[in-house]
Amino acid sequence: MDGFLNLNKPAGLTSHDCAAKVRRLLKLKRVGHGGTLDPAATGVLPIALGRATRLLQFLPGDKAYRATIRFGVKTTTDDLEGEILTAVPVPTLTLEQVEQALPQFQGKIQQIPPSYSAIQVQGKRLYELARAGEAVEAPIRTVEVFQIDVLDWRAGDFPELEVAIACGAGTYIRAIARDLGNFLNSGGTLASLTRTASSGFLLKDSLTLDQLSEQIQQGTFCPILPEFALEHLPAVNLSAPEGKRWCQGQRIRLHPELFPAQACRVRHENGLFLGIGQLVEPEDIQLNDAEVEDSASGNGLILSAQVVLVPEG
Structure with a gap:
């Protein structure tokens, strides 16, 4: 079986966990994933099956997300999974102030990845070094954010901004949440994240693990043809x-x-x-x-x- 699966990753599983579950369900030895998602995040996770694992490198890198940013809070991981460093209410922060700041985070921007991320430094993942208590400065990277659209604003002591973000490969939405909060002198962290598109696959066309299991039992599962995924x-x-x-x-x-x-x-x-x-x-x-x-x-x-x-x- 050679092809791709557009998986809707659930919260609580790593991308590696999802690939392992797909491997067991399909009884395949060769299964790989593209575009790692954090365990707390949900949404599109491209999965390659069989010899199509060799094609992951050729998939387009553009991605899209729906994210909620909470202001007034800073954490060790730049999302709510980490230890809270500071929590200071910012009830006076307004949507107008946030919208005026958003252009600073569009286009080609310099970004420092979160300390808890899968980027390798000195041969080890940053999250491994962070968990070991080693203070390592993450390398600054140039990433591209194509568009940020405001979807909702929820005022309060710890106001929340919901946005749709279209970006290139390697962009950390957690870093945008952190840096936007710092720019506004309020602090900010990522409260929730759903990837709505990745490598040409869309959330509306994705399958959950339960749906995949059901299709396999019914004999109706058909992988996405490699050429379809490479139409670009x-x-x-x-x-x-x-x-x-x-x-x-x-x-x-x-x-x-x-x-x-x-x-x-x-x-x-x-x-x-x-x-x-x-x-x-x-x-x-x-x-x-x-x-x-x-x-x-x-x-x-x-x-x-x-x-x-x-x-x-």
Whole structure:
């Protein structure tokens, strides 16, 4: 079974836990996940099944979230799962003040990931170092936030802001909550988080673990086809002889309609998805004698194999 599962992750499970449960339900050895979600978070968790685990790296990185930020509170983890550092009521904080601050957190921004995160420093995860009591400064990263839309405002001693956030890969919503609170001199932490979209998968199309189990028992579960999940990549169609050669690891000469250094979907002329290829300029690689002779016949790109899903034959 090769393909993808759009899983609606429940609260309380790690992404690794979810992959393990899917592995047991489907009786598969190879199961992986893309875009880790914190245990307290819910929503879209892309799961790769079988040989599709090799395709996770090619999924688009854009994500979208629905988040609730609570002001007046600071925690060790930048969400409500951590120890409360300070809790100071800010009843005078207004939605207008918050809306004026939000543009500071859109576009390409510098962000320090939470101390309790999966980023590796000195060969260890930050959360491992934090739990061990080691004070390690997380590396500053450049991330991109495409849009932040206000969904709701709940005034009070510890007011809450509900927002929809569209962002690129690597963005920590907990860090936005923390930094927005610091910018407003109120303190802030993430109260809840749901990922509504990830890698092209949408929450409205996702399956819960219970729904997955039911479909498996009924024999109706069908994984998302790999090519469907990779539609954002350009496609290259090969003739039957070219497709066979490519699946055997040979590089194929192409006309220059596409851009070099691109990953692309490789398809048989009959529409069968063969795998992922890489387009490169001939001068960027060492060609064999046959490819050198072919290269002399005209301009073009070389299609090399990165991930082949269809075996030779």
